[in-house]
Amino acid sequence: MHSFTEENYLKAIYALTQKSDGEINTNAIAERVSTKAASVTDMLKKLAEKQLINYQKYQGVTLTEAGKKTALNIVRRHRLWEVFLVDKLGFGWHEVHTLAEELEHIKSDELIDKLEAFLGNPQVDPHGDPIPDHAGKMMHSSADKLSESAMNQAVVMTGVLEHSSAFLQYLEKIGLTLNTEITVQEANEFDQSLFISINAQPGLFISHEVAKNILVSAKE
Amino acid sequence: MHSFTEENYLKAIYALTQKSDGEINTNAIAERVSTKAASVTDMLKKLAEKQLINYQKYQGVTLTEAGKKTALNIVRRHRLWEVFLVDKLGFGWHEVHTLAEELEHIKSDELIDKLEAFLGNPQVDPHGDPIPDHAGKMMHSSADKLSESAMNQAVVMTGVLEHSSAFLQYLEKIGLTLNTEITVQEANEFDQSLFISINAQPGLFISHEVAKNILVSAKE
DNA sequence: AATATATTTTAGACTAGTCTAAAATATATT
């Protein structure tokens, strides 16, 4: 069994790997787990010892198969708890991350499997991120950024690339939530801001910064 | 905020207080939190420092008001999670204690309040133990031991005094679960074993040891 | 290629919680 702290490091390494394939460096991990580089080095030795990461001094880090499996399991737990918090307890999608960070460390496969069944075997969490199964497999969505979406073509919002509470609250306020139907009606060449319509209602402007953090898929 | 470990000590002291009013001694706590007396002494100093317990060297321990409030809050969390695990996820009443011991340490009043509402504001946990409210108040049940129940009088099972998995599984197997209607038909003078009928079905024998760990209330 | 800068690691110290063995105190027994 891995400690609370070890799990957090693995999760951080996994998340960083997603963003930037290749080796992950010490400072990036330190920032993610809110600690100092020196502490990270200590933990990397420990994780390497346990065969969870490939680590050579000064050479950066990659997850081993075992490490990846563990990380995906944590992600699985995290996302299932998020679904529970939003769907069952009525939390907003911007409020659940911190709570799920605690809940994810409760280790019982039986608990998680029962939770999954209770939630109706959801494929994605409240932010549209896919939920890994036991084996670590998860849905691969073929989503595009709204900022790259074609004009006058109805698409459906399926995810976000930015998970900050501020961003999520803003989206909710202007009516951009998962499964919303969006049509880009105009793109401003100067700043790439978009004029869009939501669910066929009066449109609104969003900045490029916002548009590039929204994922959409073709309406099926 | 109190650490995971501090919470466990407070909970242990509270539980011991329930069983034996008066001061709680170091060894009893050590056994309950599975540690050594020396470690308990260290922690008692810390808890006294934080005004959670009244502690004088060699004199035993009592909870302060603040300590009691904290302990009741942990009990509240523990029992609500147990309801969730049994009612919503389908765990057996003998399986939930250990999981709830982990879940109870997740500290968010909002989470617990929402969980409580989601569960329909239950008054008791799956073992019939009352759930404290915010203020630490809880239902006071006027239950008797089945072993002291009057003959030929229908009563309802409302709780247990023994929470071991083995005992709970045994009760479930023979059909003794919460809210079961029980009538004592015969008492054996020699060993105080009882012949009882359950929900008006063919009767069965139970030992005195079992009967004295079952709580019943008058059928209303 | 030599040097400056940035990144990572090492060394040694700190905290929370635990332990063993010895010392101090309380309680039980005569």
Add this chain to the structure above:
DNA sequence: AATATATTTTAGACTAGTCTAAAATATATT
């Protein structure tokens, strides 16, 4: 009341995880 026994506390050491400051290495710049 004196002594034996049981309980609790103290002293000092250990582990997991963290930190700062200095040393080692890698990368960027000239």
